[in-house]
Amino acid sequence: MQNQEFSFELITQSGSARLGRIITPKGEIDTPAFMPVGTQGTVKGIFTDDILKTGTQIILGNTYHLLLRPGIDILKKFNGLHKFMNWNKPILTDSGGYQIMSLSNLNKIDKDIGAVFKSHIDGKKIILSPEKSIQVQKSINSDIIMVLDECPKLTEDKKIISKAIDVSTHWAERCKIEFGYNKSKALFGIAQGGLHKDLREESINNLIEIGFDGYALGGLAVGETQTQMFKILNETIHFLPEGKPRYLMGVGTPSDILGAVYYGIDMFDCVLPTRSGRTGLAFTWQGKLNIKNSKYQGDKSPLDPNCELKGLNKYSKSYLNHLIKTNEMMASMLISLHNINFYQQFMSEIRKNIKGGTFATFYKKYINYFN
Numbered sequence: 001m002q003n004q005e006f007s008f009e010l011i012t013q014s015g016s017a018r019l020g021r022i023i024t025p026k027g028e029i030d031t032p033a034f035m036p037v038g039t040q041g042t043v044k045g046i047f048t049d050d051i052l053k054t055g056t057q058i059i060l061g062n063t064y065h066l067l068l069r070p071g072i073d074i075l076k077k078f079n080g081l082h083k084f085m086n087w088n089k090p091i092l093t094d095s096g097g098y099q100i101m102s103l104s105n106l107n108k109i110d111k112d113i114g115a116v117f118k119s120h121i122d123g124k125k126i127i128l129s130p131e132k133s134i135q136v137q138k139s140i141n142s143d144i145i146m147v148l149d150e151c152p153k154l155t156e157d158k159k160i161i162s163k164a165i166d167v168s169t170h171w172a173e174r175c176k177i178e179f180g181y182n183k184s185k186a187l188f189g190i191a192q193g194g195l196h197k198d199l200r201e202e203s204i205n206n207l208i209e210i211g212f213d214g215y216a217l218g219g220l221a222v223g224e225t226q227t228q229m230f231k232i233l234n235e236t237i238h239f240l241p242e243g244k245p246r247y248l249m250g251v252g253t254p255s256d257i258l259g260a261v262y263y264g265i266d267m268f269d270c271v272l273p274t275r276s277g278r279t280g281l282a283f284t285w286q287g288k289l290n291i292k293n294s295k296y297q298g299d300k301s302p303l304d305p306n307c308e309l310k311g312l313n314k315y316s317k318s319y320l321n322h323l324i325k326t327n328e329m330m331a332s333m334l335i336s337l338h339n340i341n342f343y344q345q346f347m348s349e350i351r352k353n354i355k356g357g358t359f360a361t362f363y364k365k366y367i368n369y370f371n
Contacts, residue, residue, distance in 0.1 A: 006143070006186040006213060008245050014359035016237070016264040019351055022245055024143045025184050026082070026090045029057045031245065031266040032354075034257065034347045035092060036273065036340050040065050041085045044274045045333045046340065048086050053309055054341040055348065057089055058143075060269045063136050064096035064128065068121055072139045080141025092144035092269075094249075095133045095175075095190075109150055111167050130174035142185070146216065147175040149190040154223040161194045164219075168192050169206040176210050186213035188247060193236075194219055195228055200236040214245035214267075221250035221270075226259065233263040240264075254283060254346055254370045261350055262363050273343050277336030280324040284342060288370055289317075291335065296321040309341045 004025045011019045022029040036043045036051060039062040043051055051059065061081055070084070078084040081091055096115065099107075107117040114129030133148040149168040152160055172189050179187045189207035193200030200217075207215060217236075220229050233248075240246050247267035248260050257268050273283065280292040284304035289296075291303075302313035303320065315334060323331030353362040 005183040008214070008243065010243060012355060014354040014357050015262070017261050017350075017354050017359045017363075018246075018264055018266055019354040020245070020266055022090075024090045024186070026088065026143050027057060029090060030351055032257070032261045032347055032350055033058060033267050034343045035060045035267065035269040036343075037269055037271045038085070038087075039271075040069065041081055043336075043340065045278065045329070045336045046274070050337055051087075051340065052089075054337070055344040056340065059087065059089070059091055061091055061093045061140060061142070062096070062099075063093050063133055063140070063146075064099040064117075066093075066140060067096075067126070067128070067136050068119055072136060075139050075141075080139065082141060090143040091140070093137045093140055093142040093146060095137065095146040095148040096128050109167065111170055114148065114171070115150075130171040131178045134175050134178040144186045144188060144214070145179065146188050147172045147190055147212075149192065149218055151190075151192065151218050151222070152194070155194065158194075158196060158199065161192065161196065161199050161219075164192050165199060165203045165206070168203070169210075172207060172210055172212075176212070188212055188214040188216050188245075190216045190218040190249070192219045195224060195232050197232065197235045200232065201239050204236070204239040208241060212244070214247060215240050216247035216249050216267075217265075218249050220248065221252055221256075226256060229256070230259050230263065233260060233265070237264045254343070255367055257346070258350065258363060258367055261354075262359075262367075273339035274336040277334075277339045278332040280320075280331065280335060282335050282342075283339050283346075283370065291317060291320045291331075292324050293321075303335075303338055304342065306345075307338065307341060308345065309337075312338050312341065 007023045009021045020031040035058050036056055038059045107115050109115055114127055117126040119126055130148045137145040148171045150164040152164040189212035191203040191207055193203045245266045248265045251268050252270050282289045282291055282303055285306045296317040299317035301317055307313050320331055353359040
């Protein structure tokens with residue numbers, strides 16, 4: 001690309017919903033954007049070439065898991081994850097902060113040291129400091145790097161959340177120093193604060209004072225209701241800088257995404273499309289379909305007649321039902337690919353409606369469609 005610097009352009013708005021474009025040396029990302037999750041260097045069960053065919057412009061990797069396997073030394077031999085997994089578009093890496101919460105029984109938090117883990121693979125002691133997290137993400141050659149943060153589990157205890165904000169702010173400062181100056185990459189801060197408006201404001205203001213290329217909202221999609229999530233987005237979105245990308249981490253269902261776009265979020269990631277695919281749950285323009293259901297046993301129709309990806313619609317619901325019931329891996333591969341493709345079609349329609357000024361109508365039609 002001619003432009004070798006990271007940048008974000010806000011193109012237009014429809015209400016609070018934003019149409020934008022992130023520019024990186026590895027390619028452009030139209031926003032609102034959905035990022036398929038490739039935790040260990042693969043979007044589970046899907047070939048890289050097929051991911052590209054869905055229109056995906058960026059995927060997500062995970063610092064903690066890639067640090068353990070294949071490890072930094074291997075990734076350095078390939079000059080990062082792009083060549084290792086044969087993906088030539090942008091990559092965002094989670095810092096390992098989510099694993100601090102999800103693997104809480106295997107780690108302890110020290111504000112000065114970082115997160116001290118016992119490897120879930122062999123029990124080996126691992127220290128993931130803010131500096132180490134950035135170093136690993138540089139070895140991955142991530143285009144968008146996330147600061148290391150402490151993501152508390154869902155709680156109403158403001159003392160626990162305040163402590164997480166204090167630790168996360170301290171770590172964010174250290175991450176910024178370790179990241180240094182690199183215009184071709186981006187460093188995003190992560191705001192905590194649970195469901196409390198005042199704590200969210202405090203965390204966001206702390207991050208703005210440090211200064212980042214984009215801002216993420218963490219600590220959501222951890223067990224709260226959709227209503228609670230939308231409420232805190234509505235209350236706090238205006239604290240975020242207008243000219244920087246806004247990323248809601250770990251979200252979500254199509255209606256979660258649609259609602260968050262309505263309040264002004266630009267970026268999303270979630271394992272749901274592939275995790276659902278492995279259990280036979282498909283997202284379609286006709287709603288959610290559980291292909292395991294016996295009513296599809298003799299159904300000759302394709303999974304979704306509106307699917308635009310060539311090749312997917314040559315398989316009937318009956319055939320997919322058979323594959324699921326016989327535990328054939330092809331079932332999860334096909335339905336996972338279908339779901340990623342649907343999510344990208346859904347994001348494309350969101351962008352078209354923001355551009356055309358019809359987003360409010362689209363929102364009303366689909367906000368409860370997939371529940």
